[in-house]
Amino acid sequence: MDTKEFREQAHKMVDWMADYLENIEQYPVKSGVKPREIYDQIEMLPPSEAQAMEQIFGDFEEKIIPGITHWQHPNFHAYFPGNNSYPSVLAEMLTSTIGAQCMIWDTSPAAAELEEKMMEWLRHLLGLPANWTGVIQDSASSATLASILTAREKYSEGDINTKGFEGYTNFRIYCSEETHSSIDKAVKIAGIGINNLVKIGTDAEMAMQPELLREAIKQDIEKGYKPLCVVATLGTTGTTAIDPLEAIAGICREHGVWLHIDAAYAGTALALEEYRWMIKGIEHADSFVFNPHKWMFTNFDCSAYYVKDKQALLNTFEILPEYLRTKVDQQVNNYRDWGIPLGRRFRALKLWFVMRSYGVSGIRSRLREHLTITKQLASKMTEHPAFELLAPVNFNMLCFRHKPEGMPEEELDTHNEELLQLLNNSGKVYMTHTRIKGNYALRMAIGQTYVQQKHIDNAWELIQKTAFSLKTV
Numbered sequence: 116m117d118t119k120e121f122r123e124q125a126h127k128m129v130d131w132m133a134d135y136l137e138n139i140e141q142y143p144v145k146s147g148v149k150p151r152e153i154y155d156q157i158e159m160l161p162p163s164e165a166q167a168m169e170q171i172f173g174d175f176e177e178k179i180i181p182g183i184t185h186w187q188h189p190n191f192h193a194y195f196p197g198n199n200s201y202p203s204v205l206a207e208m209l210t211s212t213i214g215a216q217c218m219i220w221d222t223s224p225a226a227a228e229l230e231e232k233m234m235e236w237l238r239h240l241l242g243l244p245a246n247w248t249g250v251i252q253d254s255a256s257s258a259t260l261a262s263i264l265t266a267r268e269k270y271s272e273g274d275i276n277t278k279g280f281e282g283y284t285n286f287r288i289y290c291s292e293e294t295h296s297s298i299d300k301a302v303k304i305a306g307i308g309i310n311n312l313v314k315i316g317t318d319a320e321m322a323m324q325p326e327l328l329r330e331a332i333k334q335d336i337e338k339g340y341k342p343l344c345v346v347a348t349l350g351t352t353g354t355t356a357i358d359p360l361e362a363i364a365g366i367c368r369e370h371g372v373w374l375h376i377d378a379a380y381a382g383t384a385l386a387l388e389e390y391r392w393m394i395k396g397i398e399h400a401d402s403f404v405f406n407p408h409k410w411m412f413t414n415f416d417c418s419a420y421y422v423k424d425k426q427a428l429l430n431t432f433e434i435l436p437e438y439l440r441t442k443v444d445q446q447v448n449n450y451r452d453w454g455i456p457l458g459r460r461f462r463a464l465k466l467w468f469v470m471r472s473y474g475v476s477g478i479r480s481r482l483r484e485h486l487t488i489t490k491q492l493a494s495k496m497t498e499h500p501a502f503e504l505l506a507p508v509n510f511n512m513l514c515f516r517h518k519p520e521g522m523p524e525e526e527l528d529t530h531n532e533e534l535l536q537l538l539n540n541s542g543k544v545y546m547t548h549t550r551i552k553g554n555y556a557l558r559m560a561i562g563q564t565y566v567q568q569k570h571i572d573n574a575w576e577l578i579q580k581t582a583f584s585l586k587t588v
């Protein structure tokens with residue numbers, strides 16, 4: 116392909132992109148293909164001869180699109196959203212065109228310096244402590260792993276990186292029963308051992324009970340363990356529960372325990388003053404992560420990781436082979452030393468585009484709209500005699516079930532499982548489920564970039580109609 120053809124194709128594809136996003140509601144939200152259906156349509160081997168872009172693109176539309184679940188559909192309510200937005204997509208086009216490898220300052224100074232500035236913008240937007248330092252990671256999972264590794268190295272003063280675990284076989288890490296699976300994963304990879312991850316019980320609102328944490332730490336110390344790290348969650352994945360940070364931070368401080376805050380989803384809400392109470396006590400924590408790639412209109416991947424002690428992070432990850440040495444190492448941020456991979460994409464550009472194109476007020480008003488339409492639907496469900504909310508509505512997510520009059524408790528799970536299946540098969544909405552204190556709940560996140568009142572009105576109609584159509588005897 117030459118530049119002339121690239122130009123023609125790119126123009127056509129930009130038109131396709133605009134059409135796709137404009138008409139996205141015509142697609143079924145969740146792909147309905149069967150396992151192997153896509154795989155079996157793709158040739159066994161790469162073509163030996165060049166193929167025309169028309170042909171390749173034709174196959175994209177015909178064979179790939181049917182197997183896509185449309186995350187940018189306004190009625191995508193599953194998991195948590197993975198938002199993009201027009202300005203973010205434009206920035207990603209430029210990023211991939213430039214194709215820079217942004218591992219060190221030298222390999223693209225603008226990428227490193229824009230990243231530094233964007234992390235300051237976000238820190239300000241969320242009201243994080245002014246003396247904390249941020250870096251973009253690919254995902255919250257990587258950020259949490261980086262945090263646990265840093266806690267480990269800070270405590271052992273680099274011993275484990277140097278000599279291995281000898282003499283350090285008694286670490287304990289704590290999180291609530293509702294914590295995201297990425298904490299389990301990080302504990303395994305960090306060599307702590309999953310049996311040393313202590314899951315602390317939660318209260319009626321699914322938030323960690325600090326008294327139970329205090330007790331667990333006390334007992335572990337008596338048994339000779341070293342409590343290394345606590346992970347507190349603001350906005351758990353199951354129900355968006357909020358762990359009581361201030362109390363947890365107090366306990367960590369008392370025992371010299373590292374505190375990591377996982378706000379992967381709900382951290383974005385800190386852009387709103389009315390949510391700042393969640394981070395009271397953060398000055399006693401050590402690290403914080405949130406994902407602009409979830410609820411801040413920025414394409415995956417873009418995870419913002421903040422640390423109080425920047426040097427501890429660098430000490431954990433720093434490498435300096437001769438071929439990566441440069442003359443400016445002392446004056447600049449070489450982000451290869453701030454996380455696990457060496458290679459890095461230029462991810463700050465999309466944040467810059469998004470924050471400038473929306474403006475802070477634009478971001479805030481979009482978030483408030485999401486929160487308002489969620490609250491309205493929550494009231495409708497509460498008032499409805501046959502629907503029930505199963506968790507507090509802290510942000511823009513509802514956990515609910517249909518509870519027809521007279522249906523025995525033991526039939527409710529199956530009934531609601533069937534309801535979810537029918538809703539998702541309709542192609543009009545996509546939701547997922549969770550279990551709350553043993554009960555099956557539908558889980559509806561209302562945070563897609565362009566979701567509006569009308570989409571939620573339609574979804575609520577559909578939920579009621581579908582629920583009533585199910586046999587209840």
Ligand SMILES: *Cc1c(COP(=O)(O)O)cnc(C)c1O
Binds near residue numbers: 253297350352378406
């Ligand atoms: C989504 C989520 C994660 C994982 O995020 P990734 O960026 O996909 O690794 C971790 N913790 C919480 C609370 C989440 O909601």
